[in-house]
Amino acid sequence: MAETIFAPWDDPTEKPLIRFRNVTKRFGAFTAIDDLTLDIFEREFFALLGPSGCGKTTMMRMLAGFETPSEGTIELAGQDIAAVPPNKRAVNMMFQSYALFPHLSVYDNIAFGLRRDSLPRADIDARVGEMLKLTRLEKFARRKPHQISGGQRQRVALARSLAKAPKLLLLDEPLGALDAKLRQATQFELMDIQEKTGTTFVIVTHDQEEAMTVASRVAVMDEGRVMQVATPERIYEAPESVYVADFIGDVNIVPGTARAVGDGLFQLNWAEDTVPFIAASEGAFSEGQACHLAIRPEKIAISAERPPEAENAVHGKVLDIAYLGNLSTYHVELPGGQVIKAQTANTRRISRRSFTWEDPVWVSWTKTAGVLLDQ
Amino acid sequence: MNRLSWFNVTALTFGFAFLYLPMVILVIYSFNASKLVTVWAGFSTRWYGELLRNDAFLDAAWVTIKVAVVSSTFATVLGTMAAYVLVRGGRFLGRTLFSGMIYAPLVMPEVITGLSLLLLFIGIGLDRGVMTIVLAHTTFSMCYVSVVVSSRLVTFDRSLEEAALDLGCSSFDAFRLVTLPIIAPAVISGWLLAFTLSLDDLVIASFTAGPSATTLPIKIFSAVRLGVSPEINALSTIMIGIVTIGVITAALVTKRNSLRQQQEEQAAARVA
Numbered sequence: 001m002a003e004t005i006f007a008p009w010d011d012p013t014e015k016p017l018i019r020f021r022n023v024t025k026r027f028g029a030f031t032a033i034d035d036l037t038l039d040i041f042e043r044e045f046f047a048l049l050g051p052s053g054c055g056k057t058t059m060m061r062m063l064a065g066f067e068t069p070s071e072g073t074i075e076l077a078g079q080d081i082a083a084v085p086p087n088k089r090a091v092n093m094m095f096q097s098y099a100l101f102p103h104l105s106v107y108d109n110i111a112f113g114l115r116r117d118s119l120p121r122a123d124i125d126a127r128v129g130e131m132l133k134l135t136r137l138e139k140f141a142r143r144k145p146h147q148i149s150g151g152q153r154q155r156v157a158l159a160r161s162l163a164k165a166p167k168l169l170l171l172d173e174p175l176g177a178l179d180a181k182l183r184q185a186t187q188f189e190l191m192d193i194q195e196k197t198g199t200t201f202v203i204v205t206h207d208q209e210e211a212m213t214v215a216s217r218v219a220v221m222d223e224g225r226v227m228q229v230a231t232p233e234r235i236y237e238a239p240e241s242v243y244v245a246d247f248i249g250d251v252n253i254v255p256g257t258a259r260a261v262g263d264g265l266f267q268l269n270w271a272e273d274t275v276p277f278i279a280a281s282e283g284a285f286s287e288g289q290a291c292h293l294a295i296r297p298e299k300i301a302i303s304a305e306r307p308p309e310a311e312n313a314v315h316g317k318v319l320d321i322a323y324l325g326n327l328s329t330y331h332v333e334l335p336g337g338q339v340i341k342a343q344t345a346n347t348r349r350i351s352r353r354s355f356t357w358e359d360p361v362w363v364s365w366t367k368t369a370g371v372l373l374d375q
Numbered sequence: 376m377n378r379l380s381w382f383n384v385t386a387l388t389f390g391f392a393f394l395y396l397p398m399v400i401l402v403i404y405s406f407n408a409s410k411l412v413t414v415w416a417g418f419s420t421r422w423y424g425e426l427l428r429n430d431a432f433l434d435a436a437w438v439t440i441k442v443a444v445v446s447s448t449f450a451t452v453l454g455t456m457a458a459y460v461l462v463r464g465g466r467f468l469g470r471t472l473f474s475g476m477i478y479a480p481l482v483m484p485e486v487i488t489g490l491s492l493l494l495l496f497i498g499i500g501l502d503r504g505v506m507t508i509v510l511a512h513t514t515f516s517m518c519y520v521s522v523v524v525s526s527r528l529v530t531f532d533r534s535l536e537e538a539a540l541d542l543g544c545s546s547f548d549a550f551r552l553v554t555l556p557i558i559a560p561a562v563i564s565g566w567l568l569a570f571t572l573s574l575d576d577l578v579i580a581s582f583t584a585g586p587s588a589t590t591l592p593i594k595i596f597s598a599v600r601l602g603v604s605p606e607i608n609a610l611s612t613i614m615i616g617i618v619t620i621g622v623i624t625a626a627l628v629t630k631r632n633s634l635r636q637q638q639e640e641q642a643a644a645r646v647a
Contacts, residue, residue: 087542
């Protein structure tokens, strides 16, 4: 039986849950969000990724209702939500600082939102019990927030924001305060909970690994604009701009000029008196157009002899070696002074490295290993 | 390091003596058996007994307490509201003027405050009595409450209120269920401060009190003009006791709260 892949964004008949239409937000003279149009679908785990000050938190606060757009509309399930105050929105938020109420127990924190709806006592009790179970906090129900650990607080904040079964859950840097190990474990926990509850999650983060791990789609933002929205794979393997390629992971950017050689292939003249690189590209480039070749270090092979079949191969010398344990990154200087990073997996315990500083080496890659970008 | 050098000890002794010697003498003479204030004739609690039979003093004491409780309660409500608006209201038109006007009574000479209130009460034809003293005390003590409460609100994490709104609270509910319980210690110490201020105010009360209502400080002041009696010493001792308890409680409440807050912050920092 064929498993249906979750990709509502490719289905034109699917109605988005959230729809930003030409949204602009200004704070005085500063433009935080600049003419932004974006659809987010039901059951998505959507990540807003960008450096601090790129407007991702402003977007989230507009969804929660703490800010209103200066221009444009935001629709939630087909309705314009500009006039709806935060307490009337089927949207809940998990705050970066968790914002747990210090004077209330874990139980009362989780029950807080349910009590506002004046539900019967038994229903509240059942729902809180369910949330405590989901976040494995049953033992801590009677404790106050300052009597539990940071990871537990994070789960209380999550349980509290999920308790009202919102259509949309906003997470503002939810794992920022946790240490690296706990963060990884929690990322998987979040994905698990998202799947179990079927809630649409929008997460704000500046940690690209976190976004790649948890999200079904990632929006890379810069200075109030969305640079690219795509699945983590596409963001990584098919970035649409140098900014996105550079922001996500490690990348070599080789600037040059393009020349079409037919069959969707292009030559990249990257330095004088050198053999041009060859790369396949979906987009077309005109003769002599300035462009960049973006290629990930792990897609570049390093060898002592020129590999006979190589589509792109260039001679250089080892400038630096970064040993990361599982990987080694070689910085290879090419004749024009350009430095290329090539990464190899350390599949064997090394007693002796094949290459060392100053060694002449060949770096090579296939024609589909990199992408040609015009901006 | 020798921190208690002879110089420090001397300075400390003189300082405390200067502040508290008069009160100590007053307290000691309140237990004097003699009717003459300056002649010691042995220990006695006789004047405390006499005081309890003095209806004029008891009436004045009752008025004072009524005024203090009611005015400090009003002052706390108004002062907390003012502090909330000043800290949370953002940059509304006239904010600077408003905050300046809230704090002006702190430095305004009491005589002027008293006189202007008197003129107001006469102007609107309000009979002077308990009511006018309550109004006057509310006016001058609410700025103290607002100072205490706003210094707490400045350090209050705003996202707690946003979280309450997000979970379905109206703004008022967010204040009632989240903000107020957390800032309660500051509100309580503001109330105690206002209570203490009202209890020992003489100047403003004498402008706004009428023949129907006299507060204890006014009574004492007028009695002293006819000569100091041991009864007044006894009464003053009791007042010192009440004020001391009020001030110490306010200090303890504030201190305990800031300690607990510190501990919570440390706990948060440890796990972060």
